[in-house]
Amino acid sequence: xxxxxxxxxxxxISGEAxxxxxxxxxxxxxxxAFAVDSLPALGQRFVSGHLSARDIIRIIAAGxxxxxxxxxxxxxxxxxxxxxxxxxxxxxxxxxxATFGEGEPARPPQPPEA
Numbered sequence: 001x002x003x004x005x006x007x008x009x010x011x012x013i014s015g016e017a018x019x020x021x022x023x024x025x026x027x028x029x030x031x032x033a034f035a036v037d038s039l040p041a042l043g044q045r046f047v048s049g050h051l052s053a054r055d056i057i058r059i060i061a062a063g064x065x066x067x068x069x070x071x072x073x074x075x076x077x078x079x080x081x082x083x084x085x086x087x088x089x090x091x092x093x094x095x096x097x098a099t100f101g102e103g104e105p106a107r108p109p110q111p112p113e114a
Contacts, residue, residue, distance in 0.1 A: 007098045008067060011060060011091045012082035020063030020091070022099040029065075033058050043100050051092070059092040 010017035022030070027039060034055075036042050051059075061073040081087040 004098065009063070009091065009094045009098050011064065012087060013079045015082065018064060018069065019067040020060065020095050021066040022063055022095060023066040026062040026066035027099070029062050030058065033062075046096050046100070051089075056088055056092045059095060060088065063092075063095045 006021060008019050008021045011020050012018075027042065031037065031039070031042050034042060034045050036045055046059075057073050057076045061071060061076040064071050064076070081091065083090065
C-alpha cells in the first residue's frame with residue numbers, strides 16, 4: 001500500500017502494486033544520471049517532456065530503490081508493465097508529480113530587479 005503523503009506511488013506489474021518513492025538519495029542518483037547539478041535543474045529536465053525509454057527506466061528504478069527495493073536499472077527494462085509502455089510512462093510521470101508537484105517544480109523566489 002502506498003502513502004501519497006510520503007510521495008509514494010505504485011508501479012503496476014502483473015497486477016501487483018510495487019511502491020515507488022523518490023527520496024533525497026534517489027534524487028541525487030537521478031541528478032548524477034542526468035548530469036544536472038541541482039533539484040530545479042532536474043525538475044526542468046523532466047518538465048521538458050522529452051523523456052527517452054532509458055529516462056523512464058532510470059526514474060522507475062530510482063523510485064523503486066527509494067521505496068526500499070533492491071533492483072538494478074537493467075532489471076526494470078524486462079518486466080511487462082500493466083498498461084504496456086503507456087503504463088510505464090504513466091507510472092514515471094505520476095512519481096515525478098508526487099515528488100515535484102503537478103506542473104513545473106516550485107522555484108525559489110527571485111529578488112526584485114533593481
